[in-house]
Amino acid sequence: xxxxxxxxxxxxxxxxxxxxxxxxxxxxxxxxxxxxxxxxxxxxxxxxxxxxxxxxxxxxxxxxxxxxxxxxxxxxxxxxxxxxxxxxxxxxxxxxxxxxxxxxxxxxxxxxxxxxxxxxxxxxxxxxxxxxxxxxxxxxxxxxxxxxxxxxxxxxxxxxxxxxxxxxxxxxxxxxxxxxxxxxxxxxxxxxxxxxxxxxxxxxxxxxxxxxxxxxxxxxxxxxxxxxxxxxxxxxxxxxxxxxxxxxxxxxxxxxxxxxxxxxxxxxxxxxxxxxxxxxxxxxxxxxxxxxxxxxxxxxxxxxxxxxxxxxxxxxxxxxxxxxxxx
Numbered sequence: 001x002x003x004x005x006x007x008x009x010x011x012x013x014x015x016x017x018x019x020x021x022x023x024x025x026x027x028x029x030x031x032x033x034x035x036x037x038x039x040x041x042x043x044x045x046x047x048x049x050x051x052x053x054x055x056x057x058x059x060x061x062x063x064x065x066x067x068x069x070x071x072x073x074x075x076x077x078x079x080x081x082x083x084x085x086x087x088x089x090x091x092x093x094x095x096x097x098x099x100x101x102x103x104x105x106x107x108x109x110x111x112x113x114x115x116x117x118x119x120x121x122x123x124x125x126x127x128x129x130x131x132x133x134x135x136x137x138x139x140x141x142x143x144x145x146x147x148x149x150x151x152x153x154x155x156x157x158x159x160x161x162x163x164x165x166x167x168x169x170x171x172x173x174x175x176x177x178x179x180x181x182x183x184x185x186x187x188x189x190x191x192x193x194x195x196x197x198x199x200x201x202x203x204x205x206x207x208x209x210x211x212x213x214x215x216x217x218x219x220x221x222x223x224x225x226x227x228x229x230x231x232x233x234x235x236x237x238x239x240x241x242x243x244x245x246x247x248x249x250x251x252x253x254x255x256x257x258x259x260x261x262x263x264x265x266x267x268x269x270x271x272x273x274x275x276x277x278x279x280x281x282x283x284x285x286x287x288x289x290x291x292x293x294x295x296x297x298x299x300x301x302x303x304x305x306x307x308x309x310x311x312x313x314x315x316x317x318x319x320x321x322x323x324x325x326x327x
Contacts, residue, residue, distance in 0.1 A: 257293025
């Protein structure tokens, strides 16, 4: 799928998603009314987050030669994350929520494998190393109308937009497999650590989403909550392979594809003795993947070649603690 068709698909999904949201709002509220009373809630959270990223490419644009020629995996990339969120509730009905967050990596690893045969056979090169200086940024905003049930249960259908960026690093390289007799491709760097590796791979997932927020007053001071979201993503990425003199810098590779994903959030909130203050503990998990796209090689001689991007898989899970202030 080329860039223009990917953008067209993105615009089509975006227009349909917001069209659905407008229709749902009209069905829920047949008459337009001014919002007389707003309730404001600010969330400050700390999270311990772990991400996984995997992508692979074929030998050519048709998906053969072989069907997987190269694969990269980032495993257990761990982050400290700080997040600032907000919820605005108008007349116990209108509901606006969002957040922005930044994350700083402190541990993780990568593995890079290359193959001569189909289905990951005839591996001729494998290297690994650290990914402990990675980073991530996230942003999301959504709007919906809350459905209240006996003042204990709130269910809110939502339509939103989110953006997620990650920069995965590659340092302290170590060649663990090197087949000098491989054909048609071979490895000639030798085994063991190699100096100077300082490469980066930066991804961007963005697009509209549909979801539900569910909140239940379970006891006198306790509230449980759940977040369910389905995301449509436009994905792109850029890489800087600093040890490859045959590739351009700072953009050595780029990728684009269309994808989808899900998000699940679960937690409990406790009303503290301090007025309008709540202590929160939660768990969040996101899974995102792409359809086949295109992987571009940006060569040092200013030319660009391309191969099939088979798929990209990104997952993230996080445990959070935080404070909510209500105004």
